Amino acid sequence: SQQGEEDPQALSIQEGENATMNCSYKTSINNLQWYRQNSGRGLVHLILIRSNEREKHSGRLRVTLDTSKKSSSLLITASRAADTASYFCATERVFGAGTILRVKS
Amino acid sequence: DTAVSQTPKYLVTQMGNDKSIKCEQNLGHDTMYWYKQDSKKFLKIMFSYNNKELIINETVPNRFSPKSPDKAHLNLHINSLELGDSAVYFCASSQVPGASTGELFFGEGSRLTVL
Numbered sequence A: 001s002q003q004g005e006e007d008p009q010a011l012s013i014q015e016g017e018n019a020t021m022n023c024s025y026k027t028s029i030n031n032l033q034w035y036r037q038n039s040g041r042g043l044v045h046l047i048l049i050r051s052n053e054r055e056k057h058s059g060r061l062r063v064t065l066d067t068s069k070k071s072s073s074l075l076i077t078a079s080r081a082a083d084t085a086s087y088f089c090a091t092e093r094v095f096g097a098g099t100i101l102r103v104k105s
Numbered sequence B: 001d002t003a004v005s006q007t008p009k010y011l012v013t014q015m016g017n018d019k020s021i022k023c024e025q026n027l028g029h030d031t032m033y034w035y036k037q038d039s040k041k042f043l044k045i046m047f048s049y050n051n052k053e054l055i056i057n058e059t060v061p062n063r064f065s066p067k068s069p070d071k072a073h074l075n076l077h078i079n080s081l082e083l084g085d086s087a088v089y090f091c092a093s094s095q096v097p098g099a100s101t102g103e104l105f106f107g108e109g110s111r112l113t114v115l
Helices: none
Strands: A005-007 A010-016 A017-026 A030-037 A045-051 A057-060 A061-067 A070-077 A083-091 A098-104 B003-008 B009-011 B019-026 B031-037 B042-051 B051-058 B064-070 B075-079 B087-094 B112-115
Touching: A005 A030, A005 A083, A010 A017, A017 B019, A030 A070, A045 A057, A045 A061, A045 A070, A070 A083, A070 B051, B003 B087, B009 B019, B009 B051, B019 B031, B019 B087, B019 B112, B031 B075, B042 B064, B051 B064
Parallel strands: A010 A098, B009 B112
Antiparallel strands: A005 A017, A017 A070, A030 A045, A030 A083, A057 A061, A061 A070, A083 A098, B003 B019, B019 B075, B031 B042, B031 B087, B042 B051, B064 B075, B087 B112
16 A cells, blocks of 8 residues: 655754655555644644645645655745644555654744 | 544553444544554554445454444454554544545544553
8 A cells, every 4th residue: 555654754943934844655646635633632634635736725834746756745834833743644545654843932 | 512532532451351442423424434553653544434334444453343333433342452452543534435535534542552
């Protein structure tokens, strides 16, 4: 089964900075989704990008998808301490290992 | 109202015991899932049911048996618990089955510790 792999595994930034997380996958997809998981909580859906889309925005989130490279990126602009969480990409119901983001205030 | 609720939130038990985790969703979704998240935070799908019918059954020991009495409930029963079963188990639901054309709604997780 295909599997998303996030990069980096962990990211620590200052409040106000931008955070970029990358995801790679192995096989063709219908769409790719990003989720956030706060410590000790369930995952929350952030954004879905379809295979025929290249970029999508939602508030401070920007997601790109490059199907030729089988990769996606999640950009969080003007980060806040509340953005501290783990971020996962998912393709066809399969999740990667996630990126742990820590935003320092 | 909680959309996807699972109980218990924490479960500590001895090796060899049998335990169950219950899940209920009030979103009117047809599809429900069980995921296992290990200590490294890797989230792996275990089962998926669509309208009470099993549609995904990943390579999971047959000690794990899901049961869906109706489309709003998907329970997970685990027999003869082993140390390696310690993990957080997440229930999820979606409006659309199969390929991920829609978002998943997750419960808060059930942390199982096997001693």
